[in-house]
Amino acid sequence: MKKSRTRIYTEKKLILGDIVEISSAKFHHVSRVLRIKKGDIVSLFNCLDGEFLAEVVFLKKRSCDAKIIKRIRKEELQNDIWILFAPIKKIRLDFLIQKVTELGVSGIFPVFTRNTIVSRVSQQRMKKYAISASEQTDRLSIPEVFSSAKLTKAIDHWPQGRKLLVCDETGNGKSMIETLSMKIFDNVSQWAILIGPEGGFEKAEIEFLANQNFVTLVSLGPRLLRADTAAIASLSCWQSVRGDWKRAS
Structure with missing residues:
Protein backbone atom coordinates (compact mmCIF):
# COMPACT_ATOMS: atom_id res chain seq x y z
CA MET A 1 0.00 0.00 0.00
CA LYS A 2 1.18 3.52 -0.78
CA LYS A 3 1.52 5.93 2.09
CA SER A 4 -0.42 9.15 1.51
CA ARG A 5 -0.79 12.44 3.33
CA THR A 6 -3.89 13.33 1.37
CA ARG A 7 -6.32 14.35 4.11
CA ILE A 8 -10.06 14.57 3.52
CA TYR A 9 -12.57 15.93 6.00
CA THR A 10 -15.88 14.11 6.19
CA GLU A 11 -18.95 14.54 8.36
CA LYS A 12 -19.73 10.84 7.98
CA LYS A 13 -19.22 8.40 10.86
CA LEU A 14 -15.80 6.73 10.64
CA ILE A 15 -15.62 3.09 11.79
CA LEU A 16 -12.89 0.54 11.10
CA GLY A 17 -13.85 -1.75 8.23
CA ASP A 18 -16.60 0.50 6.90
CA ILE A 19 -16.66 1.81 3.35
CA VAL A 20 -17.11 5.58 3.03
CA GLU A 21 -18.22 7.35 -0.13
CA ILE A 22 -16.28 10.45 -1.18
CA SER A 23 -18.49 12.46 -3.50
CA SER A 24 -19.27 15.76 -5.24
CA ALA A 25 -16.73 18.61 -5.10
CA LYS A 26 -14.46 16.68 -2.76
CA PHE A 27 -14.18 13.83 -5.27
CA HIS A 28 -13.34 16.28 -8.07
CA HIS A 29 -10.37 17.53 -6.04
CA VAL A 30 -9.25 14.01 -5.17
CA SER A 31 -9.55 12.60 -8.70
CA ARG A 32 -8.58 15.53 -10.93
CA VAL A 33 -6.15 17.54 -8.81
CA LEU A 34 -4.52 14.85 -6.65
CA ARG A 35 -5.07 12.10 -9.26
CA ILE A 36 -5.96 9.48 -6.67
CA LYS A 37 -6.34 5.97 -8.11
CA LYS A 38 -7.76 2.67 -6.95
CA GLY A 39 -5.50 1.19 -4.28
CA ASP A 40 -4.20 4.55 -3.06
CA ILE A 41 -4.35 5.45 0.63
CA VAL A 42 -6.01 8.61 1.91
CA SER A 43 -6.66 9.96 5.40
CA LEU A 44 -10.26 10.58 6.46
CA PHE A 45 -10.94 12.63 9.57
CA ASN A 46 -13.41 14.53 11.71
CA CYS A 47 -13.40 15.86 15.26
CA LEU A 48 -15.77 13.19 16.64
CA ASP A 49 -14.05 10.01 15.45
CA GLY A 50 -10.43 11.04 14.85
CA GLU A 51 -8.36 10.24 11.77
CA PHE A 52 -8.19 7.00 9.78
CA LEU A 53 -6.29 5.61 6.83
CA ALA A 54 -8.59 4.42 4.07
CA GLU A 55 -7.90 2.56 0.82
CA VAL A 56 -9.66 3.65 -2.36
CA VAL A 57 -11.48 0.49 -3.47
CA PHE A 58 -13.86 1.69 -6.16
CA LEU A 59 -13.90 4.65 -8.54
CA LYS A 60 -17.16 5.96 -9.99
CA LYS A 61 -17.94 8.82 -12.35
CA ARG A 62 -18.65 11.38 -9.63
CA SER A 63 -17.53 9.64 -6.46
CA CYS A 64 -15.31 6.94 -5.05
CA ASP A 65 -15.47 4.45 -2.19
CA ALA A 66 -12.72 4.13 0.41
CA LYS A 67 -12.43 1.33 2.97
CA ILE A 68 -11.31 2.38 6.45
CA ILE A 69 -8.33 0.23 7.40
CA LYS A 70 -6.50 1.85 10.34
CA ARG A 71 -7.04 4.49 13.00
CA ILE A 72 -4.05 6.82 13.29
CA ARG A 73 -5.36 9.55 15.63
CA LYS A 74 -7.99 9.70 18.33
CA GLU A 75 -10.35 12.61 18.75
CA GLU A 76 -8.67 15.52 20.54
CA LEU A 77 -9.67 18.35 22.86
CA GLN A 78 -9.63 21.55 20.82
CA ASN A 79 -9.08 25.19 21.78
CA ASP A 80 -12.29 27.14 22.33
Whole structure:
Protein backbone atom coordinates (compact mmCIF):
# COMPACT_ATOMS: atom_id res chain seq x y z
CA MET A 1 0.00 0.00 0.00
CA LYS A 2 1.18 3.52 -0.78
CA LYS A 3 1.52 5.93 2.09
CA SER A 4 -0.42 9.15 1.51
CA ARG A 5 -0.79 12.44 3.33
CA THR A 6 -3.89 13.33 1.37
CA ARG A 7 -6.32 14.35 4.11
CA ILE A 8 -10.06 14.57 3.52
CA TYR A 9 -12.57 15.93 6.00
CA THR A 10 -15.88 14.11 6.19
CA GLU A 11 -18.95 14.54 8.36
CA LYS A 12 -19.73 10.84 7.98
CA LYS A 13 -19.22 8.40 10.86
CA LEU A 14 -15.80 6.73 10.64
CA ILE A 15 -15.62 3.09 11.79
CA LEU A 16 -12.89 0.54 11.10
CA GLY A 17 -13.85 -1.75 8.23
CA ASP A 18 -16.60 0.50 6.90
CA ILE A 19 -16.66 1.81 3.35
CA VAL A 20 -17.11 5.58 3.03
CA GLU A 21 -18.22 7.35 -0.13
CA ILE A 22 -16.28 10.45 -1.18
CA SER A 23 -18.49 12.46 -3.50
CA SER A 24 -19.27 15.76 -5.24
CA ALA A 25 -16.73 18.61 -5.10
CA LYS A 26 -14.46 16.68 -2.76
CA PHE A 27 -14.18 13.83 -5.27
CA HIS A 28 -13.34 16.28 -8.07
CA HIS A 29 -10.37 17.53 -6.04
CA VAL A 30 -9.25 14.01 -5.17
CA SER A 31 -9.55 12.60 -8.70
CA ARG A 32 -8.58 15.53 -10.93
CA VAL A 33 -6.15 17.54 -8.81
CA LEU A 34 -4.52 14.85 -6.65
CA ARG A 35 -5.07 12.10 -9.26
CA ILE A 36 -5.96 9.48 -6.67
CA LYS A 37 -6.34 5.97 -8.11
CA LYS A 38 -7.76 2.67 -6.95
CA GLY A 39 -5.50 1.19 -4.28
CA ASP A 40 -4.20 4.55 -3.06
CA ILE A 41 -4.35 5.45 0.63
CA VAL A 42 -6.01 8.61 1.91
CA SER A 43 -6.66 9.96 5.40
CA LEU A 44 -10.26 10.58 6.46
CA PHE A 45 -10.94 12.63 9.57
CA ASN A 46 -13.41 14.53 11.71
CA CYS A 47 -13.40 15.86 15.26
CA LEU A 48 -15.77 13.19 16.64
CA ASP A 49 -14.05 10.01 15.45
CA GLY A 50 -10.43 11.04 14.85
CA GLU A 51 -8.36 10.24 11.77
CA PHE A 52 -8.19 7.00 9.78
CA LEU A 53 -6.29 5.61 6.83
CA ALA A 54 -8.59 4.42 4.07
CA GLU A 55 -7.90 2.56 0.82
CA VAL A 56 -9.66 3.65 -2.36
CA VAL A 57 -11.48 0.49 -3.47
CA PHE A 58 -13.86 1.69 -6.16
CA LEU A 59 -13.90 4.65 -8.54
CA LYS A 60 -17.16 5.96 -9.99
CA LYS A 61 -17.94 8.82 -12.35
CA ARG A 62 -18.65 11.38 -9.63
CA SER A 63 -17.53 9.64 -6.46
CA CYS A 64 -15.31 6.94 -5.05
CA ASP A 65 -15.47 4.45 -2.19
CA ALA A 66 -12.72 4.13 0.41
CA LYS A 67 -12.43 1.33 2.97
CA ILE A 68 -11.31 2.38 6.45
CA ILE A 69 -8.33 0.23 7.40
CA LYS A 70 -6.50 1.85 10.34
CA ARG A 71 -7.04 4.49 13.00
CA ILE A 72 -4.05 6.82 13.29
CA ARG A 73 -5.36 9.55 15.63
CA LYS A 74 -7.99 9.70 18.33
CA GLU A 75 -10.35 12.61 18.75
CA GLU A 76 -8.67 15.52 20.54
CA LEU A 77 -9.67 18.35 22.86
CA GLN A 78 -9.63 21.55 20.82
CA ASN A 79 -9.08 25.19 21.78
CA ASP A 80 -12.29 27.14 22.33
CA ILE A 81 -11.43 30.48 20.76
CA TRP A 82 -13.63 32.42 18.32
CA ILE A 83 -12.56 35.17 15.95
CA LEU A 84 -15.07 37.93 15.19
CA PHE A 85 -14.25 40.39 12.43
CA ALA A 86 -15.80 43.02 10.20
CA PRO A 87 -15.91 41.49 6.69
CA ILE A 88 -13.26 42.55 4.19
CA LYS A 89 -12.85 42.10 0.43
CA LYS A 90 -12.91 38.59 -1.00
CA ILE A 91 -9.23 37.76 -1.62
CA ARG A 92 -8.10 39.05 1.76
CA LEU A 93 -11.10 37.42 3.43
CA ASP A 94 -10.10 34.05 1.95
CA PHE A 95 -6.59 34.60 3.33
CA LEU A 96 -7.97 35.54 6.76
CA ILE A 97 -10.13 32.40 6.93
CA GLN A 98 -7.19 30.18 5.98
CA LYS A 99 -4.83 31.71 8.53
CA VAL A 100 -7.19 31.83 11.51
CA THR A 101 -8.06 28.18 10.83
CA GLU A 102 -4.36 27.30 10.78
CA LEU A 103 -4.01 29.15 14.09
CA GLY A 104 -6.65 26.96 15.72
CA VAL A 105 -9.88 28.96 16.00
CA SER A 106 -13.02 27.04 16.89
CA GLY A 107 -15.46 29.65 15.59
CA ILE A 108 -15.47 32.19 12.75
CA PHE A 109 -18.00 34.98 13.15
CA PRO A 110 -18.35 37.89 10.66
CA VAL A 111 -20.02 40.95 12.22
CA PHE A 112 -21.14 44.14 10.53
CA THR A 113 -20.09 47.41 12.16
CA ARG A 114 -20.95 50.95 11.11
CA ASN A 115 -17.72 51.32 9.11
CA THR A 116 -17.76 47.90 7.47
CA ILE A 117 -17.20 48.37 3.74
CA VAL A 118 -18.30 44.93 2.49
CA SER A 119 -22.08 44.48 2.46
CA ARG A 120 -22.28 40.67 2.53
CA VAL A 121 -20.19 37.51 2.82
CA SER A 122 -20.68 33.91 1.74
CA GLN A 123 -20.91 31.51 4.66
CA GLN A 124 -20.47 28.58 2.26
CA ARG A 125 -17.28 30.04 0.77
CA MET A 126 -15.80 30.69 4.22
CA LYS A 127 -16.55 27.11 5.28
CA LYS A 128 -14.92 25.80 2.10
CA TYR A 129 -11.68 27.65 2.87
CA ALA A 130 -11.81 26.61 6.53
CA ILE A 131 -12.13 22.93 5.57
CA SER A 132 -9.27 23.20 3.07
CA ALA A 133 -7.01 24.85 5.66
CA SER A 134 -7.85 22.17 8.24
CA GLU A 135 -7.02 19.41 5.77
CA GLN A 136 -3.62 20.94 5.08
CA THR A 137 -2.60 21.66 8.68
CA ASP A 138 -3.32 18.39 10.52
CA ARG A 139 -6.36 19.73 12.37
CA LEU A 140 -9.07 17.23 13.26
CA SER A 141 -11.75 19.84 13.84
CA ILE A 142 -13.31 22.29 11.43
CA PRO A 143 -14.10 25.73 12.88
CA GLU A 144 -17.78 26.55 13.04
CA VAL A 145 -18.61 29.29 10.56
CA PHE A 146 -21.43 31.40 11.95
CA SER A 147 -23.94 33.38 9.92
CA SER A 148 -23.01 37.05 9.71
CA ALA A 149 -24.80 39.45 12.05
CA LYS A 150 -24.78 43.08 13.08
CA LEU A 151 -22.34 43.78 15.89
CA THR A 152 -25.08 44.90 18.28
CA LYS A 153 -27.10 41.74 17.67
CA ALA A 154 -24.06 39.50 18.21
CA ILE A 155 -23.32 41.24 21.52
CA ASP A 156 -26.95 41.21 22.66
CA HIS A 157 -27.04 37.41 22.17
CA TRP A 158 -23.57 36.74 23.56
CA PRO A 159 -23.17 33.29 25.19
CA GLN A 160 -22.69 33.32 28.94
CA GLY A 161 -19.19 32.52 30.14
CA ARG A 162 -17.31 33.45 26.95
CA LYS A 163 -14.70 36.20 27.38
CA LEU A 164 -14.44 38.74 24.55
CA LEU A 165 -11.22 40.64 23.86
CA VAL A 166 -11.84 43.69 21.66
CA CYS A 167 -8.86 44.95 19.70
CA ASP A 168 -9.14 48.71 20.20
CA GLU A 169 -7.03 50.84 17.87
CA THR A 170 -7.74 54.05 19.86
CA GLY A 171 -5.14 53.17 22.49
CA ASN A 172 -7.57 52.73 25.40
CA GLY A 173 -6.84 49.03 25.82
CA LYS A 174 -4.02 47.39 27.74
CA SER A 175 -1.35 45.31 26.02
CA MET A 176 -2.91 42.08 24.79
CA ILE A 177 -0.07 39.97 26.18
CA GLU A 178 -0.33 41.72 29.55
CA THR A 179 -4.10 41.20 29.61
CA LEU A 180 -3.93 37.53 28.68
CA SER A 181 -1.35 36.93 31.41
CA MET A 182 -3.60 38.24 34.19
CA LYS A 183 -4.42 35.69 36.90
CA ILE A 184 -8.10 36.65 36.93
CA PHE A 185 -8.48 34.89 33.57
CA ASP A 186 -6.93 31.59 34.66
CA ASN A 187 -10.35 29.92 34.93
CA VAL A 188 -11.65 31.20 31.59
CA SER A 189 -11.99 28.36 29.08
CA GLN A 190 -14.13 30.03 26.39
CA TRP A 191 -12.62 32.97 24.55
CA ALA A 192 -13.28 35.26 21.60
CA ILE A 193 -11.40 38.08 19.86
CA LEU A 194 -13.06 40.92 17.95
CA ILE A 195 -11.27 42.69 15.11
CA GLY A 196 -12.73 46.00 13.92
CA PRO A 197 -13.32 47.30 10.39
CA GLU A 198 -10.69 48.91 8.18
CA GLY A 199 -11.99 52.36 9.16
CA GLY A 200 -11.99 51.50 12.85
CA PHE A 201 -14.81 51.30 15.37
CA GLU A 202 -16.92 54.39 15.89
CA LYS A 203 -16.75 55.97 19.35
CA ALA A 204 -20.29 54.84 20.17
CA GLU A 205 -19.41 51.25 19.28
CA ILE A 206 -16.35 51.24 21.54
CA GLU A 207 -18.43 52.68 24.38
CA PHE A 208 -21.14 50.06 23.78
CA LEU A 209 -18.56 47.26 23.87
CA ALA A 210 -16.71 48.64 26.90
CA ASN A 211 -19.96 48.62 28.90
CA GLN A 212 -20.37 44.84 28.55
CA ASN A 213 -19.16 42.89 31.59
CA PHE A 214 -17.67 40.13 29.41
CA VAL A 215 -15.57 42.54 27.30
CA THR A 216 -11.98 43.69 27.82
CA LEU A 217 -10.38 46.23 25.49
CA VAL A 218 -6.86 45.30 24.36
CA SER A 219 -4.13 46.85 22.25
CA LEU A 220 -2.01 45.22 19.54
CA GLY A 221 0.69 47.88 19.74
CA PRO A 222 1.41 51.34 18.33
CA ARG A 223 0.84 50.56 14.65
CA LEU A 224 -2.49 50.40 12.82
CA LEU A 225 -2.93 46.89 11.44
CA ARG A 226 -5.06 45.71 8.56
CA ALA A 227 -7.90 43.42 9.59
CA ASP A 228 -6.29 40.21 8.38
CA THR A 229 -2.96 41.13 10.00
CA ALA A 230 -4.71 41.99 13.27
CA ALA A 231 -6.51 38.63 13.27
CA ILE A 232 -3.24 36.74 12.85
CA ALA A 233 -1.40 38.87 15.43
CA SER A 234 -4.12 38.63 18.07
CA LEU A 235 -4.55 34.87 17.69
CA SER A 236 -0.78 34.41 17.88
CA CYS A 237 -0.77 36.33 21.17
CA TRP A 238 -3.62 34.21 22.51
CA GLN A 239 -2.00 30.95 21.44
CA SER A 240 1.32 31.87 23.04
CA VAL A 241 -0.27 32.68 26.42
CA ARG A 242 -3.55 30.76 26.68
CA GLY A 243 -3.53 28.33 23.76
CA ASP A 244 -1.76 25.13 22.78
CA TRP A 245 1.59 26.47 21.57
CA LYS A 246 3.15 25.30 24.84
CA ARG A 247 2.05 21.76 24.07
CA ALA A 248 4.53 19.43 22.36
CA SER A 249 3.61 18.56 18.78
